[in-house]
Amino acid sequence: MADLKTNFAGIECPNPFWLASAPPTNTGYQVMNAFCAGWGGAVWKTLGKPVVNVSSRYSAVSYKNSRMIGLNNIELITDRPLEINLKEMKEVKERFPKHALIASMMFETKEEWQDCVKRCEDIGIDGFELNFGCPHGMCERGMGSAVGQNPDVCERITSWVTEVAKKPVIVKLTPNVTDITKPALAAQRGGAKAVSLINTINSVTGINIDTMEPNPSVGGLSTHGGYCGPAVKPIALNMLSEVRNHPDFHLPVSGIGGIESWQDAVEFFLMGASTVQVCTAVMHYGFRIIGDLKEGLNDYLDSHKMKKVSDLTGIAAKKLRKWEELDLNYKIIAHISPDTCIGCQLCYAACEDGAHQSITLVPGVRVPKIKEDTCVGCNLCSLVCPVENCITMVPAGAGKPKLVWADHPKNPNQLKSYKSLT
Amino acid sequence: MTENKFSSIKPRMTKTESLVEASRCLFCHDAPCIRACPTSIDVPMFIRQIMTHNVKGAAKTIFTQNILGKSCAHVCPTEVLCEGACVYNHLNERPINIGRLQACATDWAIENNICFFKKGLPTNKKIAVVGGGPAGLACAHRLTVLGHDVVVYEANEKAGGLNTYGVAPYKYTNKDSLQEVNYISEIGFEIKTNTPVNNAMIHELEKKYDAIFLGTGLGKSKKLNVSGENLKGVCGASEFIYELRKKEQKISVGEKVIVLGGGNTAIDAAVESSKLGADVTVIYRRSEKEQNAYFFEVELAKKNNVKFIYLASPLEILGKETTEGLKCIKNKLEKKNGSKKSEIIPIKDSEFVIPCNMVILATGQEKMINFYSSIPDLELNNGKILVNNFFQTKNPKYFAGGDCINGGKEVVNAVADGRDAACGIHEYLMKGKFNG
Numbered sequence: 001m002a003d004l005k006t007n008f009a010g011i012e013c014p015n016p017f018w019l020a021s022a023p024p025t026n027t028g029y030q031v032m033n034a035f036c037a038g039w040g041g042a043v044w045k046t047l048g049k050p051v052v053n054v055s056s057r058y059s060a061v062s063y064k065n066s067r068m069i070g071l072n073n074i075e076l077i078t079d080r081p082l083e084i085n086l087k088e089m090k091e092v093k094e095r096f097p098k099h100a101l102i103a104s105m106m107f108e109t110k111e112e113w114q115d116c117v118k119r120c121e122d123i124g125i126d127g128f129e130l131n132f133g134c135p136h137g138m139c140e141r142g143m144g145s146a147v148g149q150n151p152d153v154c155e156r157i158t159s160w161v162t163e164v165a166k167k168p169v170i171v172k173l174t175p176n177v178t179d180i181t182k183p184a185l186a187a188q189r190g191g192a193k194a195v196s197l198i199n200t201i202n203s204v205t206g207i208n209i210d211t212m213e214p215n216p217s218v219g220g221l222s223t224h225g226g227y228c229g230p231a232v233k234p235i236a237l238n239m240l241s242e243v244r245n246h247p248d249f250h251l252p253v254s255g256i257g258g259i260e261s262w263q264d265a266v267e268f269f270l271m272g273a274s275t276v277q278v279c280t281a282v283m284h285y286g287f288r289i290i291g292d293l294k295e296g297l298n299d300y301l302d303s304h305k306m307k308k309v310s311d312l313t314g315i316a317a318k319k320l321r322k323w324e325e326l327d328l329n330y331k332i333i334a335h336i337s338p339d340t341c342i343g344c345q346l347c348y349a350a351c352e353d354g355a356h357q358s359i360t361l362v363p364g365v366r367v368p369k370i371k372e373d374t375c376v377g378c379n380l381c382s383l384v385c386p387v388e389n390c391i392t393m394v395p396a397g398a399g400k401p402k403l404v405w406a407d408h409p410k411n412p413n414q415l416k417s418y419k420s421l422t
Numbered sequence: 423m424t425e426n427k428f429s430s431i432k433p434r435m436t437k438t439e440s441l442v443e444a445s446r447c448l449f450c451h452d453a454p455c456i457r458a459c460p461t462s463i464d465v466p467m468f469i470r471q472i473m474t475h476n477v478k479g480a481a482k483t484i485f486t487q488n489i490l491g492k493s494c495a496h497v498c499p500t501e502v503l504c505e506g507a508c509v510y511n512h513l514n515e516r517p518i519n520i521g522r523l524q525a526c527a528t529d530w531a532i533e534n535n536i537c538f539f540k541k542g543l544p545t546n547k548k549i550a551v552v553g554g555g556p557a558g559l560a561c562a563h564r565l566t567v568l569g570h571d572v573v574v575y576e577a578n579e580k581a582g583g584l585n586t587y588g589v590a591p592y593k594y595t596n597k598d599s600l601q602e603v604n605y606i607s608e609i610g611f612e613i614k615t616n617t618p619v620n621n622a623m624i625h626e627l628e629k630k631y632d633a634i635f636l637g638t639g640l641g642k643s644k645k646l647n648v649s650g651e652n653l654k655g656v657c658g659a660s661e662f663i664y665e666l667r668k669k670e671q672k673i674s675v676g677e678k679v680i681v682l683g684g685g686n687t688a689i690d691a692a693v694e695s696s697k698l699g700a701d702v703t704v705i706y707r708r709s710e711k712e713q714n715a716y717f718f719e720v721e722l723a724k725k726n727n728v729k730f731i732y733l734a735s736p737l738e739i740l741g742k743e744t745t746e747g748l749k750c751i752k753n754k755l756e757k758k759n760g761s762k763k764s765e766i767i768p769i770k771d772s773e774f775v776i777p778c779n780m781v782i783l784a785t786g787q788e789k790m791i792n793f794y795s796s797i798p799d800l801e802l803n804n805g806k807i808l809v810n811n812f813f814q815t816k817n818p819k820y821f822a823g824g825d826c827i828n829g830g831k832e833v834v835n836a837v838a839d840g841r842d843a844a845c846g847i848h849e850y851l852m853k854g855k856f857n858g
Contacts, residue, residue, distance in 0.1 A: 064445035064473070342512035345451035366454070386448050387513060 002301035003308050004294060006040065008275045009168045009194035009252050011127045013100035015040035016309050017265070017293050020256055020277035021104035021129060021172070024287075026078065028088030032095060037287040038294060041100030043196075043277060044089060046077035046131045047116060048106040048143075053079050059205040059215035061231060070231035071280050072205040074216065074223055076137045077106055082116070090123035102170065106131040106143050110160045117165045127167045130158060130192075132183065133174035133199025135226045145199070148174035151186035158190025168193035170254060173239075175232075176202050180239045181246045188251055196254035196277060197243065198236045200226025229280040233258030237271050244272030244317040260289075262296025269309055270316035328408055329400040332377040332393040334358075334370045340390040341367045347381035347391060355380045372396070427697040428591045428671050431722070432496065432522055440526045444473035447518050450509055455520060458507035460838040461488035465504055465520055472523055481531035482538045484524055489539075489563045490556050490837045492532055492602050493585045495524035496594045498834050499686075501718050532605045541610040542569030547851045550575060550631040552619045555583020556833045557824025558637035559603065560840030561847075562611045565635075568848045572611035575627075577618035581607075583639060585833065587664045590690045591671055592697070621796035628819065633847045636807065636815075636822040637840060640830055641788035646682070650739030659683065659691040659784035666694055675700045676779025680748050682706075682736055683784030684713030689723050691782045696726045703729045703776065705736070707753055707766055735766070737773065739781055747777045787830065804829070812846030813839060821847050 004015035018041035019025050019034055026045045034042060053075055061070035078085060093101050103120040105128060107113045117128065132154055134144030147153050154171070162169050171187035173180060175198035184195050204224050207214045214222035236257025243249055255273030259265055260281040268276050281289055297309070306312065336347070343366025351359040358375040359368045370381075382391040405411055435443065447469040455465040464483050471480035484491035500506070500521040508517030531538075547570045551558045554576030562572045580586050582599040607613055619627065627634055643658020645651060655676060666673055671694075679695040681688050684706035696702045704723070706713055710732050713720070720730075733753045740747040752772035755764040789805030799817040801808040806829050807815055807822040814821050823839025825831065 065442050342509040343450075343454065344448045344509045346448060349451040361452075 002298050002306060004040070004298060006275055006309055008100070008254065009127070009170065011041070011100050011102070011168055012098070013040040013275070014098060015294055016269075016275040016297075017290060018042060018100060018102070018254065018275055018277045019282060020279040021046050021102075021131065022279035022283070023075065024279060024282045026080075028092050031088075031092050031101070034282075034287045034290075035092070035096045035099050038290040039099075039287065041102065041126075041275070042092075043102040043104050043129050044078075044085065046104040046106045046134070047082055047085055047120075048077045048138075049108070049112070050081070051076040051079050051137075054218045056216045056218050059225070060229075061205050068280070068284055069229060070203075070205065070227055071229040071283065072203045072215070072225040072227050073200070074136050074218075074225040077131070077134070082119075086119060086123055089120070089125060093124045093126075100126050102127045102129050104129045104131050104172070105161075106134070106138060108141070108143060113157065113160050114164045117161055121166055125167065127170060127193075128161060128165055129170040129172050129196060130161060130187075131172055131199075132157070132187075133172045135174060135176050135200055135202045136224060145174040145176050148172075148183050148199070149177055151182045154183045155186040155190040158187050158192050162191030170194040170196050172199055172256075173197040173243075174199045175235060175239055175257075179242075181242055181249065184243045184249055184251075185246070188249060192251065194252045194254060194274075195243065196256055198232070198239050198257045200228045201232055201235065203227030228258065229284075230258045230260055233264060233267075237267060240268065240271045240273060241317050241320045244314055245320065260284075262293045262300065265293060265297055266300055266312065267316070269312040270314070271320075272314040272317040274310065274313055324405050326404070327402040328405065329397070329403040331395070331397040331400075333372050333375040333396045334377070334381050335392050335394045336368060336370060336381075337390050337392070338367045340387050342387055342390075343367060344386060346384045346386065350380050350384045430496070430595075431592045432525070434529065435519075435522050435526050440472055440523060441475075443519050443523060444469045446510075447473070448509065454507035454509060455504040455518075458503045459487075460503075460832070460834045461491075461494070461841065462838075463487045463491065463504075463524070465524075468527060469518065469520070469523055472527060477527050477530050478536060480527035481536065484528055485531070485538055487841075488834070488837050489560055489606055489841070490585075490602065490833065491524060492528035492605075493556070493589075493594055493599065494834045494837065495521050495528055496598070497585070497589045498832060499716050499718075502716060503832075503834070532601060535605065535608075537605075537608060539563070539567050539609055541566050544571075545569040545852065547571065547632045548573075548630065549633045549635065549847060549851075550627045551635045551637060552624075552627075553583065553637035553639060553824070553826075554578075554581030554603070554613055554615070555637055555639055555824060555836065556585060557639075557826075557836035557840035557843075558583070558635065559606050560837040561635045561637060561821075561823065561844045562613075562840075563606050563609060564841045564844030565847060566609045566611045568844065570848070570851070573631075574607075574611060574613040575617045575619045576613055576615045579616055581613050581615060583637075583836075587667045588660065589833070590663070590694060591667060592693075596667060596670060619793075621793060624793075624796055632819075632851055634820050635840070635843055635847065636820060636826055637824045637836070638790055638793070639825040641790045643783050644786045644788055646736060646783060646785065648736055648738050650741060650745070653739055653741045653745045654743055655741070655745030655778075655780045656739055657780075657782060658787075659687045659782050660787055662691055662782050663687075663694065671698070674698070676745070677701060678776075678778040679703075679780045679782060680705060680776060680778045681782045681784055683786075684708060684715060685784060685786075686715045686719050688782075688784035689715045689719040689728075691784055692728045693723050693726045695780075695782070696723075696728050700780070702727070703731060703778075705731045705734050705748075705750060705776075707733070707735045709733060709755065734774075735768065736781075740775065745779055745781055747775050748781055749773060749775050789829075790826070809843075812849060813843035814846055814850065818850070821850075 006016040021043040057075040060068040132148035138144035139146040171192045252274040254275045255268035256277040348368045358371040385391040449466045468480040468483040504520045505517040551574040581603045585599040679700040681692045734750045738749040752769045757764045801816040821843045823843040824836035
């Protein structure tokens with residue numbers, strides 16, 4: 001059995017699965033239920049100055065039979081008094097001393113930030129997460145993503161907190177930037193011990209075409225919100241890789257963005273995260289999904305003869321390179337297994353209309369044929385095929401030495417080697 | 423009680439059910455389900471339209487190919503047609519429930535009276551359609567779309583043919599059928615009910631009309647030619663179902679009913695008798711695997727406590743005035759060299775008697791040879807009217823389709839025939855093609 005115990009920037013927890021700062025961590029009642037169910041940590045719903053929330057707060061994207069593959073919210077930070085939150089956080093920490101309890105915070109002035117740090121440390125929380133990510137409501141007041149989008153402000157406010165905090169400080173980053181490494185490096189300069197990413201993405205999930213009002217409707221009007229859930233995972237993985245692969249960035253990262261299964265979590269670890277945070281999956285299915293997350297991760301580690309989660313960290317990030325580093329001599333072509341093909345011919349339609357006209361039909365035969373001489377190995381047919389392992393991409397033209405763009409005869413710049421590019 | 427027993431065996435899908443099911447469709451290229459449909463409905467397209475909440479578009483897609491898309495949705499043996507061809511069968515997954523999805527769209531359009539077609543520009547050509555069943559209605563509708571003036575002659579009190587008088591009521595009700603007939607005829611063709619076309623009348627029609635479509639179906643149930651056939655309690659299956667449909671299932675059956683035959687009509691009569699409270703046995707002269715009834719129909723019968731006796735033939739119906747029993751003999755099958763079907767050999771001294779109060783004959787239907795013989799030059803093959811690829815008979819003015827040319831197939835086959843015969847008639851009248 002692998003050991004799921006994790007030390008994240010000095011914060012100890014029984015497993016790397018944390019609840020993200022969001023509605024599931026609104027109250028002590030919820031967080032205690034989550035810890036009973038097996039979650040390793042929780043980032044409390046963001047503390048701050050009093051706010052009022054609107055009614056109708058979420059909207060979602062559903063695809064065919066899948067409900068809520070993407071979730072959008074226009075909810076603000078906690079709307080409960082700070083005293084009540086602190087009291088409940090204290091109770092949680094007393095009952096669950098070994099679980100990670102992180103205070104998420106969002107304030108305006110230096111005094112407010114530093115005052116809250118002290119009050120939280122007095123009740124024994126394990127760390128802080130600075131909410132520089134919320135893309136709606138709070139940013140209009142100069143907080144949330146307004147901070148995360150400005151590296152100088154990000155660095156300054158981080159340093160206000162790290163100046164007084166004895167516990168580790170995590171900075172939560174917004175994806176609503178062109179280059180996420182800028183705020184990540186700013187947080188590092190400001191003394192943060194870790195970053196977490198991604199917060200939600202600016203979004204409008206859709207429009208009710210009967211009322212012509214965008215979702216979610218608040219009395220006929222709407223506002224853009226923050227997008228999360230399985231749909232955002234590819235964006236989160238890319239941003240995680242950008243931060244992880246930056247040569248000047250050295251902090252641990254808590255991965256966030258559409259994690260629903262243990263496989264998702266493994267992918268985040270392989271891309272360089274040390275813990276993961278989950279929100280939408282819990283809002284959809286409840287706390288009990290943690291059982292499968294832990295068991296699946298444990299079995300995966302065992303089957304790869306790994307002892308701890310950190311053995312995974314960043315393995316795949318190292319394999320994510322610039323396009324120029326890819327081998328232009330690597331060649332695969334599609335192969336259709338006639339035994340498993342069900343004859344839907346979706347591969348034919350996809351290749352014929354949407355790719356390279358390299359699949360043909362034989363009259364009277366449902367199984368399509370690959371034109372091996374023109375197949376470019378794009379994968380599209382294997383992606384649309386509804387049958388598992390029916391279309392496989394098989395290596396072709398083996399034995400050729402690696403050839404990158406810099407050395408390619410068609411490169412107009414005729415660079416001698418890729419190295420001269422960097 | 424009776425009402426409940428005869429409720430639809432394929433109940434309507436809820437909106438959620440239809441969306442979930444529609445989402446499963448893979449949208450195959452050159453889809454096998456289209457090829458399996460005799461009317462070539464663009465199944466993946468109408469399912470996609472249901473998925474995108476475009477139910478109106480779905481209904482239009484269906485009705486464009488098959489104006490009786492509603493009855494076909496309910497009565498088609500989809501298991502051996504579109505659903506049988508669904509590629510999911512090769513994945514050992516349940517095929518898409520095409521029939522019930524088609525019912526969603528077509529039921530909605532008819533209930534809301536959404537019409538997609540109007541009468542075409544007048545051609546001043548007049549066509550008589552003999553028979554207001556699926557073939558006749560499909561033909562009349564398409565002819566009207568093409569601009570012709572059409573009158574349908576229907577012998578019965580109501581139009582709809584087998585949809586009204588022949589299919590099992592747990593598949594399609596009288597109300598459904600008549601609503602469908604109204605929906606189809608609203609485009610602007612006349613239906614003269616209670617107007618049987620006899621030998622004399624056909625000549626009148628021939629003078630009045632530019633072309634005639636024969637969609638007459640089949641005749642009465644065949645006789646057995648055994649003694650006792652005229653006893654009370656002996657009836658033909660199609661007549662039995664006719665009565666049942668006409669009286670909305672409010673008929674009585676004997677306590678013990680025997681149905682003779684191995685086809686789908688035998689199963690319909692058996693299941694209906696069972697639902698009416700009878701103890702039912704089906705007797706078929708050949709073996710189980712040779713019967714023409716679809717496997718899912720046989721399953722349905724077994725679920726309704728219908729018993730089966732295979733390899734037995736009737737010798738005599740016993741009784742004084744009313745039916746008291748059926749005397750049968752056991753058979754064995756012998757394969758003869760060269761012949762496809764094995765020969766039935768009665769086993770000596772194997773006679774047995776089953777007590778019963780009712781015998782329903784489902785051993786086939788007569789062809790209307792007497793009527794056909796009154797039409798000059800009409801050529802028959804084994805009692806079926808011979809037609810060319812345009813559904814034109816040897817007499818160029820006459821076209822035909824449905825059971826009277828195929829000997830008895832599905833509603834959907836009749837619809838395809840009627841529709842395509844209309845195109846044949848149009849070509850003939852407008853372009854003078856294939857002059858006989």
